[in-house]
Amino acid sequence: AADSAAIASGISEMALMEAAGSAVANAVGARWGKRPVLVLAGPGNNGGDGFVAARHLRDAGWNVRIALLGSLEQLSGVAARQAALWNDEVLALSVYLLDGTALVVDALFGAGLTRPISGVAAQLLEAVASRGIPVCAIDVPSGLDGASGQPQGVVARADITVTFFRKKPGHVLMPGRLLCGEVILADIGIPDRVLSQIDPAVFENSPVLWMNAYPWPHIDGHKYQRGHVLVVGGATMTGAARLSALASARIGAGLVTVAAPDSSWAIYAAALTSIMVQRVNDVSMLDHLLSDDRKNAVVVGPGAGVSHSTREYVLAVLARKRAVVLDADAISAFAADPQSLFNAIAGPCVLTPHEGEFGRLFNVNGDKLERALMAARRSGAVLVLKGADTIVAAPDGRAVINTNAPPDLATGGTGDVLAGFIAGLVAQGMPAFDAAAAAVWLHGEAAALFGPGLISEDLPQILPRVLRRLKRATRHDIS
């Protein structure tokens, strides 16, 4: 879309392709020493980029062969014109060409892939993968759907993928993120103003998206200006709510209260110091706590139990139009009647399901991005669909895809911490979508900073270091 908008605005298609192919040659030269290269060119513009890359590598002294899917006569437009500039032998695609090849430039298909790759092209990609030949992919590894990150049939994993102007969702969604290897973003002369024409609604998560909304404390502020998070604590699994509460406090909520039933009140009170504990045995007691409208963000779900009372608590909070983060059991408790939850959502609400919990509320098909967006629209909540490629989606169609979370996060309780981070930011006045995106990024950053051996308690503990870095970077205007 960006390239057609740029061309419509008068930028030469030939120049764009020249810049694209030359960026690929540069990336190859920066990554690998000279070695025999085979460029696999497809029938469209991705193949055209391949011809340009081949020419630049040859001119730089590399030993380059190019093999084309189909015939030169079938090429059209700029791809045909670029192929004509190659002025050298063009081979037919064949697996035998891999003998003596030490690097493959994959220019078979890019954004124009319409169906799974078959025939000799598929055999070649399979052979490249099984022989472990290094690959530089142009735009996307051929066979990967750039919109969804899903392979359509065979894909050879690339070591580097050179793409243009902006990343596509498929570069950051799993498994695309793994199949792309390192993604190198090349400027090919498409001006930034093109972005406002195509008006993208999906972004890779990064502080630039939300740092202007980040609620750093004011120099003359007091604690009530930093919000009051109420975490509804369960009776038996008390650790979960304590993790959420601690996370809310660490991320800057002015006050945090855990609402606990009599049976476990003493456990909460003994374990928490800066965090307050209040007795709540039933929904009317919770509602009484909520009558203090300074308690402006609520977490329900961590350790809550999949029960009638959890449903009642959720509905009571929503009826108060209080900002709320619904996690874990607060989601599962509505499995039998998700619509009753969606009907009750009117104010700011964030749902934070992992895939299992998501499936209990939503019966939607499609790739992860589509499913998150559909669920956000259907529920009216900001949806945080967790995993290695967590998606934050808003009912109005905005979405961010998170890529900084390490697999060390796959340990009990990290989701409870995330819920607390989100609520803590919402309590400080950050809009729900920004708060969710910021919290997910900080959560990933904290985990990455801590590294191996992470347990969920470590995340609130190490968050201050991440915040300090963010604040310093914000002052220097990071991009």
Ligand SMILES: NC(=O)C1=CN([C@@H]2O[C@H](COP(=O)(O)OP(=O)(O)OC[C@H]3O[C@@H](n4cnc5c(N)ncnc54)[C@H](OP(=O)(O)O)[C@@H]3O)[C@@H](O)[C@H]2O)[C@@H](O)CC1
């Ligand atoms: N526009 C610009 O200025 C710029 C564009 N750039 C580059 O262009 C790329 C997009 O180019 P593109 O649109 O030509 O699509 P591309 O991926 O080459 O494939 C289309 C061809 O493949 C065919 N085909 C599809 N699936 C197939 C299958 N499974 N098996 C067999 N055939 C299949 C399809 O044929 P059809 O489906 O019509 O049969 C058609 O012939 C983009 O990724 C970037 O690299 C850069 O240069 C930057 C500037």
Ligand SMILES: Nc1ncnc2c1ncn2[C@@H]1O[C@H](COP(=O)(O)OP(=O)(O)O)[C@@H](O)[C@H]1O
């Ligand atoms: N492989 C992974 N890579 C990155 N992040 C992960 C991975 N697995 C899980 N996570 C993250 O860890 C958290 C787990 O949350 P959740 O499943 O709710 O756990 P819990 O209920 O134990 O708190 C989520 O933020 C999720 O995105």
Ligand SMILES: [K+]
């Ligand atoms: K490709």
